[in-house]
Amino acid sequence: MFSKIIFSTLFFLSACGFAQNTKTSNTVLMRGTPVRTYSKLPTVNKPAPKFTLTDVDMKEQTLDSYKGKYVILNIFPSVDTGVCSASVHHFNEDAANLPNTVVLCISKDLPFAQKRFCGAEGIKNVVMLSDFRSDFGWNYGVEMIDSPMKGLLSRAVVVIDPSGNIIYEEQVSDISQEPNYEAAINAVKG
Numbered sequence: 001m002f003s004k005i006i007f008s009t010l011f012f013l014s015a016c017g018f019a020q021n022t023k024t025s026n027t028v029l030m031r032g033t034p035v036r037t038y039s040k041l042p043t044v045n046k047p048a049p050k051f052t053l054t055d056v057d058m059k060e061q062t063l064d065s066y067k068g069k070y071v072i073l074n075i076f077p078s079v080d081t082g083v084c085s086a087s088v089h090h091f092n093e094d095a096a097n098l099p100n101t102v103v104l105c106i107s108k109d110l111p112f113a114q115k116r117f118c119g120a121e122g123i124k125n126v127v128m129l130s131d132f133r134s135d136f137g138w139n140y141g142v143e144m145i146d147s148p149m150k151g152l153l154s155r156a157v158v159v160i161d162p163s164g165n166i167i168y169e170e171q172v173s174d175i176s177q178e179p180n181y182e183a184a185i186n187a188v189k190g
Contacts, residue, residue: 025145028154029174037154039141041169048160049139053106053129056115061129063164070101070188073158074126074179075142077149079109079117083178087155088123090181095125100162101188104129106136108152142171155179159187 025036042049048071052062063071074091076084088105095103103126107114114128131153137143142154155175159168168187172179 031176035147038143051136056111071160072103074105075156077152092125
């Protein structure tokens with residue numbers, strides 16, 4: 001009898017989606033090896049999912065904090081890797097030339113590490129935000145759900161227009177490669 005109750009409960013939870021991932025995962029590569037992310041990026045021409053992230057001063061920042069601007073989300077695993085560092089540097093240079101635009105560099109790195117990195121590297125034209133205590137990775141579908149990188153964010157770029165709609169997205173197919181900077185910048189330039 002007890003085993004029937006357990007089986008029935010597990011069946012119910014599974015049917016309701018509690019015991020399994022109800023979204024369809026996405027696959028990216030890490031130096032050629034498949035890695036699954038929670039799901040796919042949000043769709044172009046749809047409103048960007050809201051988020052609350054932590055800045056380098058441990059203050060919460062939301063998508064609404066940047067309302068009325070173009071927002072480039074530079075999403076990556078960690079500032080302590082060469083490719084991630086390169087993407088922050090690249091967007092730091094490009095951000096200075098884009099009117100009414102902010103670049104948010106988002107990773108699971110702690111705000112202390114992000115602040116140290118920016119100080120050491122002279123990064124001043126982007127905003128570093130941490131997903132260490134939010135559900136951003138799940139809402140944007142970029143959190144890796146297997147491999148040694150499990151729990152970190154995959155490499156992606158999302159561009160949001162001043163009205164809050166997504167106008168460009170790129171899930172980088174291999175996270176060991178840099179994103180298409182030119183396409184993201186062109187999305188802002190229109």
